[in-house]
Structures are given as C-alpha cells and as structure tokens.
Amino acid sequence: MIRGHSALISAFNPGWKNPNLYDDQVRGTASIIAAVKEADIKRVLWVGGAGGLEVKPGVRVLDGPDLPNWVRPGALATFKALEQLRNEPKLEWSYLAPSAELTPGERTGKFRLGGDQLLIDASGRSRISVQDYAVAMIDELENPHHVRQRFTVGY
8 A cells, every 4th residue: 555655666677577578567657657646646756777868869778789689678668657757747756767787786875866868987887786776766765856857877
C-alpha cells in the first residue's frame, strides 16, 4: 500500500532477460503512475537509464551502433518512461539517469550531476557506483533540485 506516503521511488524493471521487456516495462510504468495518482502522491523519483542521454546534440546513447542488442529494448523502455512522466503535469517527478556503467562499488559521495548529456570522466569512461547513484537519488528526494527534469550522475 502506498497511500499515505509523501513520495515514491520507482526502480521497476521486468528483467533484462524478459523477452517482453519493452512492453512489460511500458505497461508497468503506466501502472505505477496510475497507482501513484490514485494514492495522491505527488513526488515521484524514477530510476532511469543512460540510453536516452545524449552523446552529442541530437544523438542518444541508444542511437549508437555500440549499444548491445539485448540492452536496446530496456533502453527504449526507460526512455519511454521519461516520456510518460513528462505527460503527467500534476506529478512532481525527477528522473535520474545513471552513467553508462552502473556497477557495485564504493560509496564516495563525490560525483558530478548533469542534465541530458552522458557524463564522461577524464579517462573517457561514463561510470557511477550503485552506492553513489543511491546517494544522488536520496539527495534529490531530501532536497529537490530537478523537479520535472531528467538529470544524471557520474564521476
């Protein structure tokens, strides 16, 4: 039951090996948004994907030839989630897209925030630990700076 809560963080993913990943994720996103509205929760934070971030103006990660085919349905579905959120004028949503590499690691608390562009570090990598991604998400929950915006995090 989500009624009575002031915010919700969604990390929904029907599974990377799910043959219906795209359709199931789009339906799941719609269901979560409907449930949030029914519960009268205005603040929603969304675990997004790096696929929709730009690598250069007008070119997204998911448009590139280097994206593995097995990742493409999930990347498209998480980008579709962003579109679904943008169509909800009454929700105070924030969509946090990770760096291209989101892996277990260390919680440093030292990272950069960005907007719609993929963040790349000095060595040419786009990466963030799961732990620092979580810190960025909770920071946004406690001190909103990206309401009705996509933002990203990386080293």
